Amino acid sequence: MSAPLLEVTNLTKHFPIKGSMGRTVGAVKAVDGVSFTLEKGTTLGLVGESGCGKSTTGKVLMRLLDPTSGSIKLDGEDITGLKGKQLDGFRRRVQMVFQNPASSLNPRQSIGAAIASPLVEQRIKVPGGIKAKVADLMDRVGLRPEHANRFPHEFSGGQRQRIGIARALALDPDVVICDEPVSALDVSVQAQVVNLLKDIQADTGVSYIFIAHDLAVVKHMADDVAVMYLGKIMEQANKRELFENPRHPYTRALLSAVPSVDLDAALTERIRLGGDLPSPSNPPSGCVFRTRCPAYELLDEAGKQRCSTEVPAGAMACHFPNAPLAATVGA
Amino acid sequence: MEPMLSVKNLTVKFPTDDGMVAALNGMDLTLNRGETVGLVGESGSGKSVTSQAIMGLFKESRAVIDGEITFEGTDLLALSEDAMRPYRGKKIGMIFQDPLSAMHPFYTVGAQIAEAYQVHNKVSKKAARQVAIDMLGRVGIPDPKRRVDNYPHEFSGGMRQRAMIAMALVCEPELLIADEPTTALDVTVQAQILDLISDLQAETNSAVIFVTHDLGVVAQLCKRVVVMYGGQCVEQASVRQIFQRPSHPYTRGLMASMPHLAGDTDRLTPIPGSPPALLALPKGCIFADRCEFAKIVPDGRCLNMRPELIVEDDHAVRCHGHELKLIDETSLIGAGS
């Protein structure tokens, strides 16, 4: 079997906390031991609460940030330590679409120039000329090529997100990291952009890492889903498996918190997480989720002891996946 | 029985350098005592302007307002800024869209809740502080005696939203307007806040206008829904009616474009086109240029004439096609399944 397109192993990113006199007094463990693989033409959804490390993971994968440890392999080649020219070559193959379409575009640059910028920066020779390439990209994302000379403020939020997608596609990347690409959009516009991303994938075979906090959108987009909490992956599975048979208490709590539009749905599980997210600079020992876990409270002393001392590992990072859950936890 | 609040044919226009922005174009809404109504619609449809108009926040602005806002028999639009003050904060409380900008960063959370109370109640500083502590406890802030002296930045996002709710409810208003109070929050925190609002509402029997663009939140919290488009109410009905038999083409479009957690759809169905330009509204139906039914309505009526809001039983719809019974009630799109 050939190597997966992208293979991430034990990736960590710690941001040092500087005290007075510039000494390092601690670290924000934004990403803390994340592993997954991504196959060609598929989508991995990355979900979890604000601050759990989704964007940082994306930025490290793009090599916009250097990882603290761990490895990233693209087509079997370790790119973790690449520098200079080699790094440029890698960047051609991995691109990013950002959450806020307004702030990721330069207001004084025409959208045609914005879409062409990766080609210009990388000094790529385009056979038919850059203009034709830009027109083709605009056409592909549903923008009118004759609008190439217009400026970002002349476009709506959904159209600006299309511009960002066209720019990310300019270098024909293998992987596009989409960091909350539809979170700022209204549902009807969101549906347009989600359909567009799926169409592009069907046409080009590009792979996506799709970061979002809206579970319904992730369910619609992804093939596999990884659920993050405090810099770690709690559960990772095939989409169908994860949504139909969630096993980790955090996944179950997250799913049960989504308000349902199905008025007649039986209120099967209603798990409320109490308390606040612990600080990523001082995460709980053992299982990082234990302080808010709806199963932890009901465990016996030996079970609690195990959760406080041993870090759970694997695609379902829980010591007691079948333990009963308390309905509500904390204050 | 008279409704507690009735908004009729409300128009709000803002003069700008580019011309008049027609934010509300004949907005209608009714609310009974103790009732929770969801106000939904796309960004820019006029949800916040409706809320702000009810709170009387345009009284000393350049906005041009017309129509009717009747609250417990009083015409709020006719009131002066001074006469409005006993209503704002006391009878009508509001939770704003952005909790950070609505709280002062240099005063403690407790001081701000206490002040909100003292504006309308003649009590000592000490008594007001105690009210603030009690209120923080009621909205589920742990250790309120200590937390009362924290500054807003020392609270997490969810706690700040709870404090905002405490501030809005401290005078026990009869009407609470909550403008997207959970949009910026994670689903787990949102679930806590929605539970809190339902509990407090059951306790105090206040009426709630809940502004959101999340239809799931509406299904969970509200009995009735008002759907806005282009500064108008296009449909107003029970939650069940809106979700299971939506009538207005825009409401149907909204339902169909939404991804569902239950079930499996391969493709979403977006509403084609983009929201109306409020600087130059069409003379016909504001939704006509995006509407698939506009073609089947005779005489180009949708393009030439604004439809009226037709009320039948508890269901109001603003659509020529619906009025002429050209839209099949049973042809369902989206919604559950």
Ligand SMILES: Nc1ncnc2c1ncn2[C@@H]1O[C@H](COP(=O)(O)OP(=O)(O)OP(=O)(O)O)[C@@H](O)[C@H]1O
């Ligand atoms: N440059 C930085 N320096 C220090 N800490 C950082 C930096 N960037 C991110 N962090 C911290 O790392 C943690 C993870 O942040 P990240 O932006 O990856 O979260 P996220 O999952 O994308 O959240 P959101 O859903 O809010 O976008 C947070 O605690 C954040 O404050």
Ligand SMILES: Nc1ncnc2c1ncn2[C@@H]1O[C@H](COP(=O)(O)OP(=O)(O)OP(=O)(O)O)[C@@H](O)[C@H]1O
């Ligand atoms: N003070 C103002 N001056 C000029 N235009 C305004 C003003 N306030 C609101 N508007 C415009 O009125 C329209 C309706 O705005 P409103 O804030 O009510 O929308 P909304 O439905 O609350 O949207 P969102 O979901 O984005 O909060 C928008 O086009 C907005 O730009």
Ligand SMILES: [Mg+2]
């Ligand atoms: Mg992020």
Ligand SMILES: [Mg+2]
């Ligand atoms: Mg608003």
